Amino acid sequence: MKKIFFLILITTSFKAFACDICGCGVGNTYIGILPEFRKHIFGLRYRYSSLITHVGVGGATTYLTTNEYYKTTELWGGFYIGKKLRLLTSIPYNFNERNNQGISNYKNGLGDITTIAYYELLNKKTTVKNKLLINSLWIGGGLKLPTGQYNPIDKGNTNNNNLFQLGTGSVDFSVNTMYDLRYQDAGINVSANYKINTANKHQYQYGDKFTLSSQLYYKFKIKNKFSVVPNAGMLYEKAQQDLDNKNIVDISGGNLTMGSLGVETAYKKIAFGFNWQTPLNQNLANGIIKANDRIMMHLSLLL
Numbered sequence: 001m002k003k004i005f006f007l008i009l010i011t012t013s014f015k016a017f018a019c020d021i022c023g024c025g026v027g028n029t030y031i032g033i034l035p036e037f038r039k040h041i042f043g044l045r046y047r048y049s050s051l052i053t054h055v056g057v058g059g060a061t062t063y064l065t066t067n068e069y070y071k072t073t074e075l076w077g078g079f080y081i082g083k084k085l086r087l088l089t090s091i092p093y094n095f096n097e098r099n100n101q102g103i104s105n106y107k108n109g110l111g112d113i114t115t116i117a118y119y120e121l122l123n124k125k126t127t128v129k130n131k132l133l134i135n136s137l138w139i140g141g142g143l144k145l146p147t148g149q150y151n152p153i154d155k156g157n158t159n160n161n162n163l164f165q166l167g168t169g170s171v172d173f174s175v176n177t178m179y180d181l182r183y184q185d186a187g188i189n190v191s192a193n194y195k196i197n198t199a200n201k202h203q204y205q206y207g208d209k210f211t212l213s214s215q216l217y218y219k220f221k222i223k224n225k226f227s228v229v230p231n232a233g234m235l236y237e238k239a240q241q242d243l244d245n246k247n248i249v250d251i252s253g254g255n256l257t258m259g260s261l262g263v264e265t266a267y268k269k270i271a272f273g274f275n276w277q278t279p280l281n282q283n284l285a286n287g288i289i290k291a292n293d294r295i296m297m298h299l300s301l302l303l
Contacts (some may be wrong), residue, residue, distance in 0.1 A: 035249075040079050042075075045076055047070075051284075052067055053068060059096045067100075070163075073093050076091070083120075094110075095108050108201070114142060116176065120293050121139055123135075141173065142195075144172040146171060148168070150169025168200060169200030170199060189233075191214075209238065226265070235260060236258075251288050256282045262274060
């Protein structure tokens with residue numbers, strides 16, 4: 001039971017490297033709640049997200065309107081280092097597709113590798129009416145390496161979004177904090193992340209992004225062998241506009257609010273999870289970009 005808190009920690013931490021305006025494209029690594037595990041966890045994860053760019057006034061479709069699809073398969077792992085330090089790593093392989101007026105372009109390859117470390121500041125346990133109450137507080141920092149290819153030709157100009165890349169081409173950082181309150185098997189988690197982007201060698205800099213999320217979860221245990229953890233939550237993202245040679249990129253930045261539903265299951269050392277997110281409110285690039293639903297699923301080995 002004491003490890004269920006770390007499930008929520010992993011849930012929130014990888015959001016720090018989501019795409020700069022909508023959770024699509026380069027760097028999106030949201031993974032949802034994970035099942036309980038003892039020391040380490042390794043697995044394969046699949047993510048799907050999409051967006052529509054160059055949306056006309058009132059949501060109208062124009063000759064510039066483009067559908068973009070981002071699919072990622074990645075190796076990932078969570079590691080315990082001592083009692084208070086947690087290390088999370090993701091190695092993605094991206095499959096990007098862009099479709100405009102029946103013409104499709106594809107881009108496949110290694111994405112940006114990310115690593116995030118968390119340190120436990122507080123872990124207070126008390127008993128209330130014979131049930132366990134836990135307050136936990138973690139802080140951390142992340143590093144994203146430019147292992148994915150960045151092609152400046154695909155950038156276009158300041159009137160185009162620059163999401164159709166395998167990587168950002170830059171070393172980026174994040175500052176993360178997370179608070180968790182759990183009463184026996186029910187809990188709520190609140191996290192805040194701030195992603196700091198640097199300019200790449202082509203002088204393109206994705207906008208910094210702030211993410212705030214909350215999530216409710218409940219754990220059902222069946223015969224001490226099979227567990228089911230349904231969860232529901234909200235996610236808010238706000239991004240600054242990108243800079244291209246210190247010039248503001250028009251189609252970038254904005255804010256997005258999403259609702260999420262998910263479930264995690266585990267039997268002995270095998271875990272499977274599914275998560276779905278849908279936009280509730282959005283204003284991306286002053287309405288020129290529209291984010292669609294996201295889906296995530298994983299199959300993992302618990303150690």
